[in-house]
Amino acid sequence: MSRIARRFAKLKAEGRAGLVTFLTAGDPDAATGRELLLGLPAAGADLIELGMPFTDPMADGPAIQLAAQRALKAGATMAGTLDQVRAFRETDADTPIILMGYYNPIYAMGPEAFVAAAAEAGVDGLIVVDLPPEEADELLTPLRRAGLDFIFLTAPTTDEARLPAVLARASGFVYYVSITGVTGTASASQEAIAGAVDRLRRQTGLPLAVGFGIRTAEQAAAVATVADAAVVGSALVQKLAAGLDAEGRARPGAVDAVLALVRDLAAGVRGARR
Amino acid sequence: MQPPPNTYRAGPDERGHFGIYGGRYVAETLMPLILEVERAWRAAQADPAFADELTHYLTHYVGRPSPLWHARRLTEAFGGARVYLKREDLNHTGAHKINNCMGQILLARRMGKRRIIAETGAGQHGVATATVCALFGLPCTIYMGATDIERQAPNVYRMKLLGAEVAPVTSGAATLKDAMNEALRDWVSNVADTYYLIGTTAGPHPYPAMVRDLQSVIGREVRRQIVEQEGRLPDSLVACIGGGSNALGLFHPFLDDKEVRIVGVEAAGHGIATGAHAASLTAGRPGVLHGNRTYLLQDVEGQIAEAHSISAGLDYPGIGPEHAWLRDVGRVEYVSVTDDEALEAFQQCTRLEGIIPALESSHAIAHAGRLAATLPADHLMVVNLSGRGDKDVATVAKALGDSL
Numbered sequence: 001m002s003r004i005a006r007r008f009a010k011l012k013a014e015g016r017a018g019l020v021t022f023l024t025a026g027d028p029d030a031a032t033g034r035e036l037l038l039g040l041p042a043a044g045a046d047l048i049e050l051g052m053p054f055t056d057p058m059a060d061g062p063a064i065q066l067a068a069q070r071a072l073k074a075g076a077t078m079a080g081t082l083d084q085v086r087a088f089r090e091t092d093a094d095t096p097i098i099l100m101g102y103y104n105p106i107y108a109m110g111p112e113a114f115v116a117a118a119a120e121a122g123v124d125g126l127i128v129v130d131l132p133p134e135e136a137d138e139l140l141t142p143l144r145r146a147g148l149d150f151i152f153l154t155a156p157t158t159d160e161a162r163l164p165a166v167l168a169r170a171s172g173f174v175y176y177v178s179i180t181g182v183t184g185t186a187s188a189s190q191e192a193i194a195g196a197v198d199r200l201r202r203q204t205g206l207p208l209a210v211g212f213g214i215r216t217a218e219q220a221a222a223v224a225t226v227a228d229a230a231v232v233g234s235a236l237v238q239k240l241a242a243g244l245d246a247e248g249r250a251r252p253g254a255v256d257a258v259l260a261l262v263r264d265l266a267a268g269v270r271g272a273r274r
Numbered sequence: 275m276q277p278p279p280n281t282y283r284a285g286p287d288e289r290g291h292f293g294i295y296g297g298r299y300v301a302e303t304l305m306p307l308i309l310e311v312e313r314a315w316r317a318a319q320a321d322p323a324f325a326d327e328l329t330h331y332l333t334h335y336v337g338r339p340s341p342l343w344h345a346r347r348l349t350e351a352f353g354g355a356r357v358y359l360k361r362e363d364l365n366h367t368g369a370h371k372i373n374n375c376m377g378q379i380l381l382a383r384r385m386g387k388r389r390i391i392a393e394t395g396a397g398q399h400g401v402a403t404a405t406v407c408a409l410f411g412l413p414c415t416i417y418m419g420a421t422d423i424e425r426q427a428p429n430v431y432r433m434k435l436l437g438a439e440v441a442p443v444t445s446g447a448a449t450l451k452d453a454m455n456e457a458l459r460d461w462v463s464n465v466a467d468t469y470y471l472i473g474t475t476a477g478p479h480p481y482p483a484m485v486r487d488l489q490s491v492i493g494r495e496v497r498r499q500i501v502e503q504e505g506r507l508p509d510s511l512v513a514c515i516g517g518g519s520n521a522l523g524l525f526h527p528f529l530d531d532k533e534v535r536i537v538g539v540e541a542a543g544h545g546i547a548t549g550a551h552a553a554s555l556t557a558g559r560p561g562v563l564h565g566n567r568t569y570l571l572q573d574v575e576g577q578i579a580e581a582h583s584i585s586a587g588l589d590y591p592g593i594g595p596e597h598a599w600l601r602d603v604g605r606v607e608y609v610s611v612t613d614d615e616a617l618e619a620f621q622q623c624t625r626l627e628g629i630i631p632a633l634e635s636s637h638a639i640a641h642a643g644r645l646a647a648t649l650p651a652d653h654l655m656v657v658n659l660s661g662r663g664d665k666d667v668a669t670v671a672k673a674l675g676d677s678l
Contacts, residue, residue, distance in 0.1 A: 055446060055578045056563060058458045059301040065445050077575055103299060103562045108576025130299045130562065134289055155303035157465055162306060180303055181463040 003124045004096045004149055004172040007047060008207040008228060017224035018046030019269045020209055021262055022100065022233030024067035025050045025084055026076035027240065032250045033071070034084050036240070036258055041095045043259040044266020047209075047229065048088075049127065052081055052101030059129045061184035063234040066241065070248050078105055078114070082121040089122035098151060098172075100127040106139065115142040125149035125172045133169045140169060153177050154200065156192075163203055173207040173228065176200060178214075184234025187213030194226045217268030224272035232265055282529035282605050285596065290479020290566075293602060295595035298478040300565045303462045308565075311469075312480040314385045319487070324380065331376050335409070336366045338373075338491065342499035342656070347626035348639075352646035355510070355653035358503075359629070360496055362520065362660045369632065369661030370489060370520045371402035371473060377488035378471045379406040387469035390414040393457040395422055395450030395516075396586035396634075397429025398661060399473030404438035414471075415439045417456045419449040422586060429665060447580050450590050454564050474517025475594030478565030482594050489523025496656055497527055504654055510535040512645065513658035514637040515608070516552070516587050518594035520660035529605060538597060539641045541583035542610035552581035554593040555601050555608040568595040584613035584673065585633035585666070615640040617673055620663060632661035633669065 001009070011018045021040055026033045040048055053068040053076045060068070085097055099118065106114045106128065118126070125148055131139060133152065143150055149172025157180060158166060167174065176196055178188035193210055200208055210223045211231030223230040239261050243254025285292040298308055318324040332338040341361045349357045362370040382390060390407050391414065394400030400416040407414040416433055420442045423430050433440050446452035454477075461470045475482045475489075500508050511528060513521035515538045528534045543551035551557065554569040561570035563578060571579040571591035581591045600606040611619075616633055619640035624630045631639060635658065642657045649655070663670070671678050 054576075056451060056455050058455045058564070059303075059462065061459070062445070069446070072577065104570070104572065104578070105576035107560075107562055107567075108572065108574070129301050130565070132298060132300065132302055132305050134305075135297050135299055153302040155301075157303050157306045159306055162309075166302065177301075177303060180465045182459045185463065 002147065002149060002172065003094065004047070007094070007096050008173065011046060011228065017227060017269055017272060018229040019044055019220065019266045020047045020049055020211070020229050020231040021045040021236055022049040022051060022231060023236055023240070024053055024064065024071050025081040026053060026071035026074060027067040027237070028070045028244055028248045028250055029074040030076070030080055032255060034087055035255050037084055037088050038091060039255065039259045040262060041092050043262035045095065045262055047096045047098065049098045049100045049231065049233070050081065050085065052078065052099055052105055054102040054105055057102060059182055061182040061234060063184040063237045063241065067237045073248070078109055082117055085121040085123055096124040097122065098125040098127055099123050101129070103128050103131045111139045112142045115146050115148065119146040119148055123148065125151050127151045127153065127175060129153070133166050136169060151175050156180050156196065167204045170204065170206055173209050174200060174204055175231070176208060176210045177212050178210050179212045181212065183212055185213070187215070187219065190222050193223060197226045217264045220265045221268035221272040224269040230269055236261060278603065282600070283526065285599065286479060286483050290483070292596045292599035294560070295568050295598040296479055296482055296566050298565060299562045299567065300478050301462060303465065304458070307461065307465055308478050314381060315480050315484050318381055318384060324384070327380055328377055332373070332491065336372050336376060337364065339495045339499070340364050342496060342503065344503065345627050348623060349646070351622065351626055352643045354651065355646035355649040355655040356651060357642060357646055358500065358654070358656045359659040360492060360524065360656055362492060362658060363629070363631065363635070363662035367402045367405050368664065369398045369402070370492060370523060371399045372405065373491055373523065374473065374485050374488045374519060375402040375406045375471060379410055382469035382471065383410060385469065388412065388467045389464065390469050390471050391417065391457050391460050392471045392473060393417045393450065393453040394473065395453065395589055396665065397422070397426040397433065398587055398665070400438070400440070401429055401432050401436070403471050403473070404433040404436035407438065408436045415441050415460065417441050417443050417453040417460070419447070419453050420444045421448040422450065426586060449580070451578065474519040475522050475596060476517045476564060476566060476568070476592060482566065482596055485519050486522045486526055486596060489519050490526045492520070492523035492658065493525060493527035496524060500654065500656065507531055507534060508654040508656045510537065510645070510653065510655045512537045512539065512638050512642045512655065514539045514588065514634050514660060515593060515597060516541070516590050516634065517592070518597045520658050522594065522596060524656070524658045525606060536606045537641065537645065538606050538608045539637045540608060540610040541585060541588035541637055542612040543582040543584070545612055546610060550582040551610070552583040552588050552590060553610045554591060555597065556610050560598065563592055566595045568592050568598045584616060584669065585637065587632070587634040588637065609641055611637040611640045617670065619643060620670060629659065630663035631659055632663045633666045635660045636663070
């Protein structure tokens with residue numbers, strides 16, 4: 001059983017949904033990024049999404065765009081991102097890490113070489129925003145061989161005709177993008193989310209995570225009443241950005257402020273009635 | 275080495291691939307929209323009424339066919355091949371861009387879309403988009419890098435006069451590639467009513483094929499016009515390449531005429547060796563950006579590099595996927611021309627022919643001069659004069675050290 005499957009089984013046994021946190025690897029610099037990453041499980045993150053910085057993040061709003069720019073400016077590389085995962089695995093063998101990003105940095109390294117390095121570092125799954133099922137096979141083949149999961153996104157625009165083709169290739173969990181938009185902008189209504197989760201549940205037995213537009217403990221708790229996990233990204237990235245000085249360096253307390261928000265979100269998710 | 279295909283004109287395949295290039299690398303939210311555009315485009319292509327409507331507007335509004343001009347004095351100066359200029363600069367709005375915009379705006383209307391978005395670098399595609407939106411009374415938002423807005427002020431004002439909203443893009447490097455990112459972000463946020471009018475043979479399928487088909491009117495006219503004037507097909511074709519739409523428009527109808535030599539000219543900026551250029555095919559390598567796989571300027575990590583060219587219209591770190599394929603299969607030769615060489619050709623064409631070419635087109639003229647000098651007088655060469663150079667007058671004056 002994969003680390004992701006074990007984690008969702010554990011959440012199910014505890015009768016609750018999980019919190020998935022997103023931060024960009026190496027934001028604002030490698031040392032701070034690493035400190036944040038290591039602090040996430042104790043603060044209540046059940047699964048961790050780690051962004052692979054890219055110059056042209058087409059599906060992201062301003063907060064995550066700026067995070068990627070800060071990380072790249074500070075010298076972030078794919079090897080550096082994988083180093084962070086390796087360091088994390090020295091102290092945590094249970095919390096799944098999903099790398100999230102865009103295809104070109106993976107393609108530049110070579111899908112086979114990337115998958116081998118990611119598996120060795122302790123990565124459990126991938127979300128590649130600009131790799132729809134139609135184009136995914138060259139990455140999926142080595143990924144499956146290595147036993148890693150590919151988490152597909154479904155969106156409000158994914159119609160009934162298309163959904164089976166997306167779900168057929170999905171493993172690990174299914175990520176429902178709850179709005180038509182980029183990260184960190186609008187939020188969906190609870191009613192719309194519940195309806196979409198219902199629709200997905202009829203078509204897949206995989207766990208369902210809901211993301212985009214979830215910013216507060218209350219919103220996360222509401223999502224946790226219907227989905228298997230709530231994903232929070234831009235709100236955490238913005239909290240981190242607020243703790244940086246004019247040169248983009250972390251001021252004292254920046255890391256703690258982000259982890260405090262994670263604790264708050266985790267309390268919301270854990271307190272939600274299913 | 276694979277044997278050459280029976281035809282170079284069959285692509286793309288049904289999922290939008292030209293060999294390993296092209297495809298649909300977009301977020302799931304956009305996939306259904308892109309599939310909808312593809313269905314609508316196929317239906318329009320099969321509908322004679324669409325062709326009639328497009329021909330009507332191209333003839334009576336755009337001013338097609340554009341002339342094929344025998345450039346006697348340039349021919350003389352080059353001292354070799356007989357050079358013809360395809361006068362896309364004489365189209366309404368002053369460039370080939372309107373051929374594509376007219377086709378896509380008619381498609382957007384058929385699809386019932388109520389709002390248009392587009393990206394622009396130099397502003398030529400933005401002006402052409404704003405023009406067709408004014409003609410049909412549709413609101414439009416043009417995304418343009420803040421850096422480009424500053425250096426292309428007259429085109430920004432033209433777009434505003436035409437009623438467009440020009441949205442400055444400050445993310446990333448604030449140039450064309452970032453404007454395209456921002457247009458894609460807008461589209462993903464306004465899926466119900468918005469049509470994304472891409473300006474070149476790039477982006478996710480079906481755009482590269484659709485824009486090529488709409489621009490192929492250039493090459494079809496050249497076939498007819500050169501036969502009328504010379505009684506035979508040309509021996510060579512030369513066009514500049516940014517994203518590659520004017521070039522494919524000229525080249526595509528000739529790809530299977532194996533005796534026709536075809537040359538695409540990229541922008542070498544300050545010189546390939548300096549790193550400050552826009553020559554993706556000459557100095558880039560395959561990658562994935564803006565919905566398709568193609569040659570890209572990028573670093574070893576796969577981070578996208580900034581392009582440089584004196585011509586804002588060529589200043590893009592990628593290239594249309596069909597060009598990437600045509601390069602790999604060897605059907606089209608790709609070369610490059612520096613800023614200085616293009617400036618020289620700009621002045622030469624202006625003085626000798628009384629035609630002020632766009633700096634983009636000046637790259638094609640510069641290479642045509644080099645090539646023509648090596649060829650006999652009975653060699654027929656057609657150069658795509660893709661746009662007029664009035665927009666570049668300030669840039670040229672600055673580069674030459676003149677004040678306006």
